[in-house]
Amino acid sequence: MAIITLVKVSKYYTKRPALGDTSFAVNEGDFFGIAGPKKSGKSTIINLCMDFIRPTSGNITVMGQKSWKLSTEKKKLIGFMPSNPTYCETMKAIDVIRTAAKIKGVTDNEQVMRLCKHFNVDRNKRVGSLPLSCRKKIAIVIALMGNPKLVIMDNCFVALDKDTKNKLAHYLLDLNNKEGVTVVISDRNIDLLQQICTRIAIMRKGSLLEISEKEVLLKSDTRRISIKTSDDLSALYNLFRITEVDKDDNGYISFLYKKDINSLIGALATYNLDDLQITLPSLGDALVRFYERQLEQENGGEN
Template sequence: MTPPVVAIDALEKSFGDYPTKRVLRGVNLSIPPGTVLGLLGQNGSGKSTLLKCSLGLLRPTAGSVTVLGDDSWNLSAGVKARLGYVPQEAVTYPWMRVRQVIAYTAAFYPTWNQRLVDELCQRWRLPLEERVGPLSVGQLQSLAIVLALGHEPELLMLDEPVAGLDPSARREFLRTILEIVDNPRRTIMFSTHITSDLERVANRVAILKDGRIAYYGELDELKDRVKRLRIAAAHDLPQSFKIPGALRCEVAGAVATVSVNDFDEQLADHLRTAWSADVTVHDLNLEEIFVEMHAAGSPTLAVTR
């Protein structure tokens, strides 16, 4: 059996003195090679902290993270050379010209693919002769992505990589990611708030909620599991109307709108019979599923492996 690229076991991370702020509360993930994992969560849910613990930029409070066989806090030089990382806020050398930063970074990597870098710079219209300091936020983010991709890393971690990009640059970035994932040896973890982008490139999704993994599994499986039902009964429904596995339920007279986890047709048939109701099943996109999962009082979905 092929070992996971990233193995996270009971990971916890807290900040500050008493009372400490617990950001991660026992996270478990096992990410096989070739995975494109989209990491979703509300602000403050721990997405960036999870990525930084995986890269050895933050030391876990408890638990462990193994990356390409190494403990994340003690990564060897060989493993570091196989990693790529784009942080939320790109930081580089403001006094250098863009081409100088690229050349400086390339010197650290014997596997540097200058042809790929030249193509990306052209796609994203990076001004090679301009100094880095005055670049726009979007240009800095594009440069950070180029620097992370230049040595063709085996594991690429991206923290809100398109946050500063305009729609055209975002499209080019997604095109590049789709090209990268053609390589079955390449694994990508990225956090984003733009769920439509994630749906285009990710094959798995991990959703963080209150510092824990609320769902981890195939994206298509998640869409198959979570549905919205519109139930139009013959008579008024009670305000206490409940459905097993409901994430959210709204009742207005004889009509109920319910978002459910673990949907199957037997549930719909049961509702039709029990309430003499017309039941319509609606598919949800990833953004709608995310909203339903974070509605007040919504239970956590069962984590899959």
């Protein structure tokens, strides 16, 4: 059963759409990711679902009700974390959390304290003195307190330290796997979404490119080649027409390769290699391919 449904939803602020004609559904129990760069429409979708903004056209249903008619009882079942949480600056973090708990009708104080301890919330510090990462921890506790049936997090992992990112990812996976909580998260870090989401929507410039199971996205004959060598590989790049090459801090050169792998290995045998890795491409690579295909279609259309 669909817990969130968007049917032909669009949102225009100016002539250019913040969100084009978009339709999709998030089913109960999904761990749904919305991936895309800045200004791709991720936050617009989430703000529409949360009824912070109204669609220019189309319908949005959340938990069986229109998003702008969602009852307070249904809202109690939604845990939400905004992209840039701001609160009363003179209040302590714990006071903000307690206020939210009172309004949400959360009576289990122990659970709230456990969440605060788990995510290392600076409980007694005033919100005004906290950086974004700490305010996000407050937002995480507010979103996860009580027994939410639907958790929505915008720019989920942005500004969080590595430890908190891992804790949050594991907590959300536990909620989804053990309690069947539906989770909808958006983030720019596609590779991180790839690790935890079961379905991923890819956005670009306000358009929904594709929604797919993550395994399907990665099915292809493309491989990521990572090489460590002190030799000059320019001739190799020219031979196989490799144009986009990445270099990391560990001295590895990597590129995507789609042609006959035997030819490449044969050519690499003439070089003095320290290391060679051939791996499946990441979701980020898949996204780049989608963008390239989209661009080819756009250019084809113009021609």
